[in-house]
Amino acid sequence: MSRYLSDRNDGVELRDDIGHHVDEIALRGQALQVVSALMNAEAEEARDKTFILSVRDESDAIVLKVRLACQIEEAWS
Secondary structure (H helix, E strand, O other), X not given: OEEEEEEEEOOOEEOOOOOEEEXXXXXXXXXXXXXXXXXXXXXXXXXXXXXXXXXXXXXXXXXXXXXXXXXXXXXXX
C-alpha cells in the first residue's frame, strides 16, 4: 500500500502533513466518502458550498481530485 495525503479546501485550505496508507483501488471510494461526510456536516448551514479534496502521493503529485458542490435554493428564504 502506498501513502497518500489528502488536502481539503472548503474556502479554507487544510493541508494533510501526515497522510495514510491506502490501496490504490480503494483510494477513490475513500476520497468520495470523506468529501461526502464533509458536505453532510456543513450542508445545514450552507446555501452555496464547494468542497475540494486533492489527494497527493509521496512525491507530492496530485493523483486524484474530487470536487463536490452544493447549492440550495429555498422559495421561503
